[in-house]
Amino acid sequence: MFEGASNLAAGVDRSFILILAIAVFFTVGITAFMIWTVFKYNRKKNKPARQFTGSVTLEIIWTAIPLILVLVIFFYGWKNYAPMRKVPADAMQVTAIGRMWEWSFDYGNGKISKILVLPVDKAVKMNLHSVDVNHGFFIPAFRVKEDVIPSYNNYLWFIPKFKGEYDIFCSSYCGLQHSGMNTKTKVVDPADFTLWLDSLPATGNIPDAEGLTLLKNTGCIACHSLDGAKLVGPTFQAIYGKKHIVITDGKEIEIEVNDAYLISSILDPGKDIVKGFNKGMMQPYRDKLSDAQITLIIDYLKTLTGK
Amino acid sequence: MSHSETHPQVSYLEYQGKYKGILGWLTTTDHKRIALLYMYCIVVFFFVAAILGLTMSIEKMRPGQDIMNAQTYNGLFTVHGIIMIFMIVIPGLAAVFGNFALPLLIGARDVAFPKLNLFSWYLYVIGAILAVLSQLLKGGAPDTGWTFYVPYSAGSSTNVIWALTAAFILGFSNILTGLNFIVTIHRMRAPGMTWFKMPLFPWSLYATAWIQVLATPIVGITLLMVIAERVLHIGFFDPALGGDPVLFQHLFWIYSHPAVYIMILPAMGVITEIFPTFSQKPVFGYGAIAISSLAIAFVGYFVWGHHMFTSGISYWSKWFFSFLTFIVAVPSAIKVFNWISTMYGGSIQMRPPLLYAISFVFLFMIGGFTGLFLGALATNVQLHDTTFVVAHFHYIIFGGMGFAFFAAIHYWYPKMYGKMYSDRWAYIAWGFTFVGFNLLYFPQFIIGVQGMPRRYFDYLPQFQWGHMLSGFGAFILLIGLILMAWNLIYHVKRGAIAPANPWKGVTLEWQIASPPTLENFEEIPVIKHNPYWFGTEEEIKREKKSVTRNT
Ligand SMILES: [Cu+2]
Numbered sequence: 052m053f054e055g056a057s058n059l060a061a062g063v064d065r066s067f068i069l070i071l072a073i074a075v076f077f078t079v080g081i082t083a084f085m086i087w088t089v090f091k092y093n094r095k096k097n098k099p100a101r102q103f104t105g106s107v108t109l110e111i112i113w114t115a116i117p118l119i120l121v122l123v124i125f126f127y128g129w130k131n132y133a134p135m136r137k138v139p140a141d142a143m144q145v146t147a148i149g150r151m152w153e154w155s156f157d158y159g160n161g162k163i164s165k166i167l168v169l170p171v172d173k174a175v176k177m178n179l180h181s182v183d184v185n186h187g188f189f190i191p192a193f194r195v196k197e198d199v200i201p202s203y204n205n206y207l208w209f210i211p212k213f214k215g216e217y218d219i220f221c222s223s224y225c226g227l228q229h230s231g232m233n234t235k236t237k238v239v240d241p242a243d244f245t246l247w248l249d250s251l252p253a254t255g256n257i258p259d260a261e262g263l264t265l266l267k268n269t270g271c272i273a274c275h276s277l278d279g280a281k282l283v284g285p286t287f288q289a290i291y292g293k294k295h296i297v298i299t300d301g302k303e304i305e306i307e308v309n310d311a312y313l314i315s316s317i318l319d320p321g322k323d324i325v326k327g328f329n330k331g332m333m334q335p336y337r338d339k340l341s342d343a344q345i346t347l348i349i350d351y352l353k354t355l356t357g358k
Numbered sequence: 359m360s361h362s363e364t365h366p367q368v369s370y371l372e373y374q375g376k377y378k379g380i381l382g383w384l385t386t387t388d389h390k391r392i393a394l395l396y397m398y399c400i401v402v403f404f405f406v407a408a409i410l411g412l413t414m415s416i417e418k419m420r421p422g423q424d425i426m427n428a429q430t431y432n433g434l435f436t437v438h439g440i441i442m443i444f445m446i447v448i449p450g451l452a453a454v455f456g457n458f459a460l461p462l463l464i465g466a467r468d469v470a471f472p473k474l475n476l477f478s479w480y481l482y483v484i485g486a487i488l489a490v491l492s493q494l495l496k497g498g499a500p501d502t503g504w505t506f507y508v509p510y511s512a513g514s515s516t517n518v519i520w521a522l523t524a525a526f527i528l529g530f531s532n533i534l535t536g537l538n539f540i541v542t543i544h545r546m547r548a549p550g551m552t553w554f555k556m557p558l559f560p561w562s563l564y565a566t567a568w569i570q571v572l573a574t575p576i577v578g579i580t581l582l583m584v585i586a587e588r589v590l591h592i593g594f595f596d597p598a599l600g601g602d603p604v605l606f607q608h609l610f611w612i613y614s615h616p617a618v619y620i621m622i623l624p625a626m627g628v629i630t631e632i633f634p635t636f637s638q639k640p641v642f643g644y645g646a647i648a649i650s651s652l653a654i655a656f657v658g659y660f661v662w663g664h665h666m667f668t669s670g671i672s673y674w675s676k677w678f679f680s681f682l683t684f685i686v687a688v689p690s691a692i693k694v695f696n697w698i699s700t701m702y703g704g705s706i707q708m709r710p711p712l713l714y715a716i717s718f719v720f721l722f723m724i725g726g727f728t729g730l731f732l733g734a735l736a737t738n739v740q741l742h743d744t745t746f747v748v749a750h751f752h753y754i755i756f757g758g759m760g761f762a763f764f765a766a767i768h769y770w771y772p773k774m775y776g777k778m779y780s781d782r783w784a785y786i787a788w789g790f791t792f793v794g795f796n797l798l799y800f801p802q803f804i805i806g807v808q809g810m811p812r813r814y815f816d817y818l819p820q821f822q823w824g825h826m827l828s829g830f831g832a833f834i835l836l837i838g839l840i841l842m843a844w845n846l847i848y849h850v851k852r853g854a855i856a857p858a859n860p861w862k863g864v865t866l867e868w869q870i871a872s873p874p875t876l877e878n879f880e881e882i883p884v885i886k887h888n889p890y891w892f893g894t895e896e897e898i899k900r901e902k903k904s905v906t907r908n909t
Pocket residue numbers: 185186187221222223224225226228229230232
């Protein structure tokens with residue numbers, strides 16, 4: 052019965068039905084009771100009013116029953132809410148960016164889209180980012196909504212269950228065109244998704260590769276340029292595969308820069324000195340960089356092809 | 359307290375003090391006249407804000423732009439909200455019927471600080487003028503919504519500061535009224551009126567007054583902080599200045615949730631007076647009703663986070679706020695059961711105040727039960743910031759507080775003016791109001807569930823049917839309101855003379871003339887019974903044997 056458009060929809064809808072059933076039962080019952088008393092005890096019947104003033108038993112009953120019911124509703128509402136905040140580790144990450152008054156979706160690597168395309172049956176985590184005022188990210192069909200507040204890293208996640216198109220609204224008032232701040236999400240086959248993502252041009256800021264970030268953070272680029280300029284050390288431009296003369300144990304030999312050479316140059320720079328540079332300028336990074344980090348750096352150096 | 363030796367028989371409406379005519383009203387310290395001053399202001403502003411609401415409904419009957427542009431619409435819902443919330447529903451029942459009936463119900467000649475009472479009214483008028491100016495001045499009507507959420511409100515170029523200042527001043531008017539009532543209730547009850555011999559409308563005003571005094575300053579400070587943010591760029595809330603936007607939401611709702619109880623508690627109090635009178639029977643569960651008012655006021659302080667479930671507050675704070683929100687529902691349920699049991703076994707006379715009271719219970723139940731959908735975490739995710747919320751709080755505020763206001767005016771009108779309105783026209787007006795109200799708001803529950811966000815100038819075509827029905831409902835509702843106002847205004851002059859006690863009520867206000875004299879009681883009554891004492895001694899003794907009393 053509860054086949055929602057996302058994995059979270061059924062829980063929301065079940066909670067809804069539970070509360071609805073209780074609400075209708077009491078509203079109808081109490082209203083009927085009021086109408087009945089008005090007729091049954093109408094003054095036209097000339098019966099004197101009875102003068103009782105209360106009943107402790109009844110007070111206890113109608114404190115206890117509502118209390119139990121609301122606690123059940125509370126618990127059920129919470130139980131069905133809890134999964135919404137537990138993002139599976141393998142979820143695909145997309146950043147929803149809210150600005151007055153449009154949405155954009157950042158898939159990483161500078162790939163930014165105005166509509167949200169998603170592969171069916173795959174968990175997606177939406178990181179919510181606002182560049183100006185509060186917005187609200189709301190996909191009614193998926194039963195998901197979270198506010199998009201500047202400087203807060205709010206998020207939500209879900210698994211779209213069926214292919215199709217669904218509306219996305221801005222739910223939190225954000226000024227003049229608030230009601231125009233809507234777009235669509237298109238749920239497609241995983242293969243189609245890959246095709247679409249590949250053909251999406253990279254128009255946004257491309258974030259630094261992890262290797263470059265390491266080079267920056269460790270301070271390597273203070274001595275090594277990326278663009279061919281000669282600093283304290285040789286440039287990294289087109290370094291991988293390059294042939295040049297190094298001085299090893301006082302002898303000049305020609306080497307080709309490969310993985311092993313790079314590793315040894317980073318861990319033990321005094322071993323081979325590049326001709327034209329001074330020994331002792333670069334300190335060994337033996338205890339400062341892990342093997343994994345060195346691999347990342349080398350991967351990055353390989354991409355610096357020179358052009 | 360001065361004496362009324364000069365004209366002991368003259369009613370407060372005719373009594374002439376130092377000044378004549380309008381000046382006599384503007385300088386009055388009589389609680390009944392101040393009540394009417396508030397009422398006239400509130401009724402005028404209510405019609406203004408209702409017409410703003412109607413134009414919004416008309417605009418939304420079809421998608422796209424029809425009679426106004428988006429900026430006008432955004433200004434309208436902001437102004438509609440500010441007037442309705444800060445100028446009508448928050449002060450409403452306490453300022454009008456609290457002022458009018460509280461001293462009468464507890465056997466006092468006035469409130470504790472009559473001059474302060476008049477001063478509160480002047481603050482109210484100043485606040486109201488500022489609010490109106492904010493609409494008309496050069497920058498354009500504020501467009502932030504009545505909630506003033508930062509960062510938008512820190513940047514909007516409209517007259518936000520005027521509106522904030524207005525709300526700030528209106529808040530002080532409220533605080534002073536609350537203070538006045540607390541002292542009045544503590545110090546001025548008639549001899550013999552112990553706490554548990556006090557009628558229940560004063561009980562609800564007492565609970566309300568504490569919220570007014572304790573919670574309102576918080577919103578005052580918060581609004582000042584937004585002003586400071588705009589003028590001095592301090593950076594309390596705006597992340598661009600290093601502030602925290604969610605902090606604003608906390609501070610705002612720490613007041614504005616309890617404010618809901620400032621509106622609804624006196625409404626419950628009014629209803630609690632009406633059921634016994636028209637059933638000729640003591641209120642059922644006096645103690646339970648009195649205590650539940652205090653419980654609502656107390657627990658109501660700790661549930662504000664339910665307005666912020668999607669704002670990224672921590673997981674366990676959501677748990678906590680949701681839990682307490684459900685707890686606070688219980689005392690309201692207790693009240694409903696006691697009201698309907700008050701009618702059971704009575705001698706019920708259907709008159710307009712009772713019809714409004716019963717409608718109140720019906721609408722308040724719908725408002726309350728739809729609150730459960732919003733308090734439960736799973737369903738809140740879907741419904742937050744949709745028209746479901748709009749419908750929910752209109753059922754509570756308009757269906758609850760509004761219908762209680764209508765019930766109260768139909769109940770105390772004979773006492774206020776010494777005249778009777780037409781029952782028949784009251785029923786006709788009720789019919790339009792009740793049908794119009796439900797037609798206006800009920801469809802918004804359904805489109806809200808389907809995902810129609812609130813504060814939307816435009817919308818997708820699948821939501822049109824709901825907006826269309828709402829639009830028709832708004833027209834019908836307004837016709838009802840106009841009929842109701844006409845019936846009441848017309849009969850102030852031409853109505854039949856009201857007897858002192860048209861409904862056979864037993865509380866103190868019905869034991870004095872209609873309208874009362876300036877100082878209400880020639881002699882302050884001495885209280886011996888509980889306030890809802892209808893039967894003869896014998897009848898009550900007989901009942902005592904068969905049913906437990908719990909007062
Ligand atoms: Cu928006």
